[in-house]
Amino acid sequence: MQNTEKTEKKRIVMSGMRPTGPLHLGHWEGALRNWLKLQQECECYFSIADWHALTTEYADPSAIRDHARAVLLDWLSVGIDPDRSVVFRQSAIKEIPELFLLFAMIAPLGRLERVPTFKEQKAQLADRDLNTFGFLGYPLLQTIDIIVVGGNTVPVGEDQVYHIELAREMVRRFNQFYGEVFEEPMELLTPQSRLPGLDGRKMSKSYGNVINLSDDAETVKSKIMPMKTDVRRQRRSDPGVPEDCPVFAFHKSFSSVEQIAEVEAGCRSAAIGCIDCKKILIANLNRFLEPVRERRARFENSDIEDLLAPGNARARERAGRTLEVVRAQVKI
Ligand code: TRP
Ligand code: SF4
Numbered sequence: 001m002q003n004t005e006k007t008e009k010k011r012i013v014m015s016g017m018r019p020t021g022p023l024h025l026g027h028w029e030g031a032l033r034n035w036l037k038l039q040q041e042c043e044c045y046f047s048i049a050d051w052h053a054l055t056t057e058y059a060d061p062s063a064i065r066d067h068a069r070a071v072l073l074d075w076l077s078v079g080i081d082p083d084r085s086v087v088f089r090q091s092a093i094k095e096i097p098e099l100f101l102l103f104a105m106i107a108p109l110g111r112l113e114r115v116p117t118f119k120e121q122k123a124q125l126a127d128r129d130l131n132t133f134g135f136l137g138y139p140l141l142q143t144i145d146i147i148v149v150g151g152n153t154v155p156v157g158e159d160q161v162y163h164i165e166l167a168r169e170m171v172r173r174f175n176q177f178y179g180e181v182f183e184e185p186m187e188l189l190t191p192q193s194r195l196p197g198l199d200g201r202k203m204s205k206s207y208g209n210v211i212n213l214s215d216d217a218e219t220v221k222s223k224i225m226p227m228k229t230d231v232r233r234q235r236r237s238d239p240g241v242p243e244d245c246p247v248f249a250f251h252k253s254f255s256s257v258e259q260i261a262e263v264e265a266g267c268r269s270a271a272i273g274c275i276d277c278k279k280i281l282i283a284n285l286n287r288f289l290e291p292v293r294e295r296r297a298r299f300e301n302s303d304i305e306d307l308l309a310p311g312n313a314r315a316r317e318r319a320g321r322t323l324e325v326v327r328a329q330v331k332i
Helices: 025-041 050-057 061-078 095-106 109-113 116-124 138-148 158-178 217-224 246-254 257-269 274-299 304-330
Strands: 012-017 043-048 086-089 153-156 186-189
Touching: 012 025, 012 138, 025 043, 025 061, 025 153, 043 061, 043 304, 050 061, 050 138, 061 086, 061 274, 061 304, 086 304, 095 138, 095 158, 095 304, 109 158, 116 138, 116 158, 138 158, 138 304, 153 158, 158 186, 158 304, 217 274, 246 257, 246 274, 257 274
Parallel strands: 012 043, 012 153, 043 086, 153 186
Antiparallel strands: none
């Protein structure tokens, strides 16, 4: 085959999280695990999206700073490496609002109103007034996050696919008006996490059914021990169906293949009791979390601004180059 100038485009990974509180095992399974892998292979940008948090928290933003710190510590604790990846705070990059403003000029209102998460979130957070320009602009702001640092690959869950689709449309529109400046970003779908919360529903802070990445060993134990198990196992001698038990779902994510097989067979034959089953899980969860705790201890006393400064500077530098091109093309 001929080797023409059609060279492989380099993957530039960009993703972010809104700082809404400490991260839990759901974030690990649904995102961070994947980020760690990508960090080994690609240039990565990871943003603490505090302006995105403000779109819903504007009436009381007082917790956002603390949450940003918590998110950063959680990222570093699981092994996001600020020497390898560009880890930064969205609000440190003033090129973002500049590019957002330029895109606001060309973003069709009707298109933004049709983004499904717009109506869904509004209904879900009915206690707040989200009839705001800022909230409508949420997915446009996300577009800017991605393209301002040249991101072309966006690891996200299923729920964010519409936003990436919008990003592609906005990029296309911009390029039509002002010339081929931006690459259309693609989502990199993170496989749906199979890990439920402690009560079997989706793991979510609002359900109070989470294990945080920052939970200590005692806390993990005190959360697992009272978990409801399969209702068939009234007595120790009653066999159960592991598929109907959230403890087993946790085993599937955090236990070895042999242990999973052992627990599964033991549950069905009543060879193992729920307490023993939970003890195995607790040990495995704590074995997983121990290195996370060790890394956290190394960063915990550092000033968050010091930790973020190099990443902020790198993101700013990259965004600055983007804006130079953009200003020239838009002729402003
Ligand atoms: N909207 C994303 C979420 O709620 C968070 C986010 C902000 C993001 N900026 C981003 C994700 C840029 C990917 C790329 O999960
Ligand atoms: Fe759940 Fe384990 Fe009890 Fe089976 S033995 S019901 S998997 S806790």
